[in-house]
Amino acid sequence: MVNKLRKRAGFTMLEIMTVTAVSMIITMTAIPNMITGISMLRLRSSMTSLAGVIQNCRTLAVKNNTAMTTHFAVSTYGASNGVIAYVKKASDPNPVSTTDSQVQLEQPVTQVTSLTGPDAPASAPTLGFTAATGSPSFSTTGLPCAYSGGNCTNSGFIYYFHDTRTSSKTGWAAISISQAGRLKKWYWNGSIWTD
Numbered sequence: 002m003v004n005k006l007r008k009r010a011g012f013t014m015l016e017i018m019t020v021t022a023v024s025m026i027i028t029m030t031a032i033p034n035m036i037t038g039i040s041m042l043r044l045r046s047s048m049t050s051l052a053g054v055i056q057n058c059r060t061l062a063v064k065n066n067t068a069m070t071t072h073f074a075v076s077t078y079g080a081s082n083g084v085i086a087y088v089k090k091a092s093d094p095n096p097v098s099t100t101d102s103q104v105q106l107e108q109p110v111t112q113v114t115s116l117t118g119p120d121a122p123a124s125a126p127t128l129g130f131t132a133a134t135g136s137p138s139f140s141t142t143g144l145p146c147a148y149s150g151g152n153c154t155n156s157g158f159i160y161y162f163h164d165t166r167t168s169s170k171t172g173w174a175a176i177s178i179s180q181a182g183r184l185k186k187w188y189w190n191g192s193i194w195t196d
Contacts, residue, residue, distance in 0.1 A: 040172060041188075044164045047106040048174050048186045051086050054104045055137060055176070055184060058088040061102070062139035065090075068146070068153045070138040072097070073112055073160075076105070083108045084162075091138045091148040109165045110174075116161060122173050125159070126187045126194040130180055132159035137178055145178045155180055 055071050062069040068091035076085050087103035089095070097103060114134065116122050137158045138148035146153035157180040164172040173189035187194045 036166070037171060040164050040166045043107040043166075044110055044162070044172065044174050045186075045188070047110045048162070048176060048188075050104040051106065051176060052184050052186060054086045054088060054102060055178065057102045058137070059139040059143050059145075059182065061088060062141060063143045066141050068092070068138050068140055068148050070136050070148055072136050075112075082111070084110065084112050091153070092151070106162070107164075110162050111165065113161045113163050116173070118163070120172070122189040122194070124194075126175055126177065128157065128159065128177055128179070130157040132157050132177065134159065139182075143182060145180065145182055 058069045058071045069088055070091040071086055071088050074085045074087070074097060075082050077083075084106040085097060085103055086106070087097040087101040089097075089101055116125060133147050133156045135147055135158075138146050138153055140146050140153045140155075144155055145158060147156040157178055159175055159177045162174045162176075164174075166172070171189060171191055175187040175194070177185045177187065179185070185196060187196055189195075
């Protein structure tokens, strides 16, 4: 009776090694997908925060009855660089201050001027207007404009961002502002731009 109980108790070394090997294979397969998924969530979070600051710029322009501009600046944090977007009066040339409406994008999300690089999107989003890439301003009526020397000429804009953590064809985003003021977030899924 004692011998029968010993034979049934516990797992054999072969069973434990098999379960461990299968678990390791599943984990090694899932980790790259998890890293890409987390990076995409961070990129989407950054674009949502940036859209909020741009929308706040429009609100302040109407509320204060003056042209307001969203600026982009690269700031150093320890060993890495990050992008800050902040709002100031269009005529104010000073750098960001603590009183400005601002957002810091998730690191290492960087602003890029063109879609270049090994896994860059093959094309830009279809906008329906010719986009400017300077700092977006909003007039006192809340329409987007290119501010220069006291004049605010109605214009649409587009900005591109890349999350350098991902090693796939994803990790690219864009924010466009139409001439009518419609804000749209775009994400590259590896073959087309989606929202």
